[in-house]
């Protein structure tokens with residue numbers, strides 16, 4: 102007989118359509134057997150161990166529907182360049198260089214265009230790291246800044262042609278500047294760094310990610326753009342520990358060019374091969390990156406940028422449609438990164454064509470980010486059953502300063518990140534963080550989702566101008582934010598029969614908070630990086646805050 106535990110005196114939010122807060126949760130073994138009032142709980146809780154929640158809020162286990170696990174693990178150890186100027190970055194890189202003389206390379210993350218104030222250039226890194234590779238990821242992960250030694254080690258020279266959909270930025274004389282964009286990063290920088298990373302290092306990176314997630318109530322994550330090295334590391338972790346400590350669904354990265362159809366078949370083969378490891382590790386489908394980012398003027402837009410830039414999509418439309426149709430026919434979910442409104446249209450066209458070609462079925466394809474999106478595209482997305490995968494933290498006021506500037510503060514800025522419009526269109530929505538491009542902590546992310554204010558810099562004054570204040574109309578309620586971060590995430594990873602809501606028969610995955618945002622104080626979410634008291638996965642307490 103498996104153990105029964107009765108959690109009582111709680112404020113339990115189930116993420117079902119029932120919005121009331123319940124007193125009692127009863128779990129037996131790894132499953133929930135009851136949620137409701139204390140009096141009704143008694144019949145289900147005979148012989149149960151009783152845990153007095155003392156009024157604490159309980160949420161279903163949070164699911165980060167868009168994450169980059171290995172990169173997040175890396176970022177937990179990289180030199181953090183967020184918000185730093187060039188001299189500050191140089192000082193931080195130099196400090197790491199001096200502190201780790203035996204390290205093979207110096208890696209940084211989170212440099213921001215507005216903070217450095219100029220295009221990245223290798224000479225600033227060469228000055229402080231002259232004789233070993235130094236690579237700093239942009240906060241968007243869509244560009245990188247390299248020193249001369251890194252480019253030499255990777256083997257890229259002034260004669261190397263730009264990859265399709267990317268650029269090794271050069272100066273007027275044709276010399277490499279050390280600023281790499283889009284597929285130059287994905288196809289050259291990341292694979293090189295990955296090849297230098299040992300299996301033991303990967304294992305340690307994953308362990309740090311799982312610990313960080315469980316400490317914030319996250320019990321499931323969707324890994325976006327999984328590489329062969331990432332999947333091998335996840336499998337090795339599962340083999341070493343029997344399973345992963347939380348549920349991970351992977352979207353295999355498929356790139357344009359060489360042989361994308363082969364990569365789709367590889368993803369399908371991994372999906373079939375890993376079926377025995379479900380629900381802890383699965384390959385859900387593929388990830389396609391169809392445009393860039395607003396910050397670098399590489400998002401694919403219906404109308405040009407104010408500076409005249411009018412970049413096209415990363416994938417030619419016909420090639421994208423072929424790959425989506427093939428993945429769809431193989432039962433894979435397609436997650437399409439589309440930030441600009443034209444990229445969103447292109448993705449929806451491909452999904453619609455796949456549905457027409459392959460006939461009706463349950464698909465759950467997804468579009469990631471949807472930052473600039475046509476008002477007409479939102480009901481279309483809902484009608485096609487495409488999941489909107491949104492990351493409220495990307496709209497944090499400190500992150501959109503450069504975003505607004507690139508779009509010239511025009512009307513597109515007045516409808517940026519229109520979360521409420523997705524809710525109004527009754528679209529399926531999943532919330533995530535896109536870590537490490539943004540902080541992974543879900544409760545502060547919910548703060549931005551519900552207020553449109555900054556959790557990254559909690560001391561930032563609230564907006565005073567009408568235009569910025571008006572963005573609050575695009576927020577969602579706390580109840581909706583929690584549902585999108587739990588039930589919505591579970592739906593997006595086809596785990597909604599198992600997790601996502603607190604209901605009898607579902608897995609006992611939940612988080613006990615030590616803040617109470619339901620008491621009318623959304624502000625409690627703002628600094629709540631560590632607002633979780635306990636995290637439970639499959640009926641086991643896997644994390645508890647030291648008190």
Ligand SMILES: [Zn+2]
Nearest residue numbers: 167169325535
């Ligand atoms: Zn991402």
